[in-house]
Amino acid sequence: MSAGHDSTSDAPLMATVSGCRGVVGASMTPATVCRYVGAFCAWLRDGGRSADEPIVVGCDGRLGGDAxxxxxxxxxxxxxxxxxxLGVAATPTVGVAALEHAAAGGLVITASHNxxxxNGLKPVTSLGRAPSPDEARGLLEFFTQGRTIHAPAEGVGGRASDGAANHAHVARVLEALETVGGVEPIRRRRFRIAVDSVNAAGAAGARLLADALGCELTHLGAEETGVFPHPPEPTREHLAGAGGLCDAVRREGLDAGFAQDPDADRLAIIDERGVYIGEEQxxxxxxxxLLGAGAGGGAVAANLSTSxxxxxxxxxxxxxVVRSPVGEAHVVAAMDERRCAIGGEGNGGVIWPAVVPIRDSLGAMALTLALMARRAASISEIVSSWPAYEIVKAKAPAPRDGPDAALDAVRREWADADLDTRDGVRVDLPAQRAWVHVRASNTEPILRLIAEAPNRAAAEALIDTARRAVLGER
Known part of the structure; x- marks a missing residue:
């Protein structure tokens, strides 16, 4: 059994505003892809895009994805x-390519951390970003209605290749770094870093960026074979095993470690002691x-599940901070509305529009190294300089009849608290410096439970209360 395999062969297709995902050979097949891409192309034409504009296509490189x-x-x-x-290309690299090619849009064949x-598909607009919430709902409607478009023989589109997309992406990161102190302070430090790219789409860009920033690179999962060396989500339990990223940083005395997910839109960080500091950081x-360099403006966007x-x-x-429902499209919409120069999500997804308005592990890596260089400080010293909280994440099976009854139970449990119901239920408990958020996942048939408090015991107690509520175990 390969790393990251699961037994959910009967899992249904997850078609949401974020794209679609399913199990290869079951709910995700070439026919599924053609239906979704046909709907995407019809949606683009309905929205006024011209067939003279290309569509860029990349994939995260996982096994079976070539078909x-x-x-x-x-x-x-x-x-x-x-x-x-674009061949094997990270999601943010596809976003950059959409901009570079003045494309009608883009598509990424990826199941991200699944x-x-x-496997699955993520759509990208001509602006190099995920569709806005309204756009995403329109695209999903096209897909569920089976709308498509077919060209006559003389109208079939051509095919071109772009082998330089990673170079264009890294060039944008280097240019954006000028707003936070530039490249030279990082180069002068000659950082020694490790990166785990899980043999997927982030590997080429990580190599290019490390070289451009003068870093000595220990590269794990660098082969782009699509064979994940461990389960691909960049979490503590997947990175802390023997021979893994945490071990490599500790054993070789490196300055930092960085873990990408397969489509390289998320980044987790390991400090110089080999300690996983958490994607929230x-x-x-x-x-x-960004804010410390005076380049961030007056607002930051983050979703309701962010620390x-x-x-x-x-x-x-x-x-x-401007809060939005969970999902990249919602965060970007909030960034647009408030003109935010930075935003993102607590899963390691950083959106730095100066590079590309999409979650981007390369931009996040560069910003981390820039702060280390500016402060002449280690990762552990940096994160210990601000207040600490404990965040606990859990999952519960999604009820077959939908999440409404479970969410109602959460509302009743905390009826006197400050509730935000734009995306599930977020319960704010300011007197306890704590919160809990329960919502239905957009990408898996589960409920996500997240709680944060000043200590782990308090956060786990909130999770236990929320779990009992959604499972009806009061």
Whole structure:
């Protein structure tokens, strides 16, 4: 059994505003891909995009994805658009390529952090970003209604390749670094770092960025074979095993370690002691870097499940946090509305529009190194300089009849608290410096439970209360 395999062969197709995901050979097949891509192309044409504009296509490189990638390219062409094939490419790299090619849009064949048996598609707009919430709902409606578009023989689109997309992506990161102190302070430090790219789409960009920043690189999972060396979500339990990223940083005495997920839109950080500091810290570090350089403006965007460390970081620099429902599209919409220069999610997803308006592990890595260089400090010294909280994440099976009854139970449990019901139920408990959020996942058939408090016992107690509520175990 390969790393990241699961047994959910009967899992249904997850078609949401974020794209679609399913188990390869069951709910995710080339036919599924053609249906989704056909709907995407029809939606683009309905929205006024021209067939003279190309569509860029990339994949995260996981096993079996080449057949789905080929199906996507074929359907783009059959719909009358030229397909610019990026091959194995990170989600943010596809976003950059959409901008560089003045494309009608882009598609990424990826299941992100899902196990190896899964795959899926993420859409990208002409602006190099996820569709807005309204756009995403429109695209999902096209897909569920089976709408598509077919070109006549003379109208079938062409096919081109772009082997330089990673170079364009890294060039944008280097240019954006000028707003936070530039490249030279990082180069002068000659950082020694490790990166775990899980043999997937982030590997090439990570190598290029490390070289451009003068870093000595120990590269794990660098082969782009699509064979995950461990379950691909960059969590503590997946990185702390013998021979893993934490071990490599500790054994070789490196300055930092960075873990990407398969499509490289998320980043987890390991400190110089080989300690996993948590994905929540990735966005906090990015915000601190940008706001501390005077480049962040007056607002930061984060979703409802993101740590209150973001509020503390913003307050240190006279900024405020704008909260949105979970999902990249919602965060970007909030960033647009409030003109935020930085935003993201607590899963290690940093959105730095100066590079590309999409979650980007390369931008997050560069911002982390920039803060280390500016402060002449280690990762552990940096994160110990601000208030600490404990965040606990859990899952519960999604009720077959939908999440409404479970969410109602959460509302009743905390009826006297400050509730935000835009995305599930978030319960704010300011007197306890704590919160809990329960919501239905957009990508898996589960309920997500997240709680944060000043200590782990308090956070776990909130999770236990929420779990009992959603399972009806009061």
């Amino acid at each position: 789905l990638h080929d199906a996507a390219v074929a359907q783009v062409r059959a719909s009358g658009f030229c397909a610019v094939d 196990p190896a048996s899964w 990735t966005l906090v570090i990015a915000v601190e870097t 209150r460390m973001i509020d503390d970081a913003a307050a240190r620099h006279g900024a405020r």
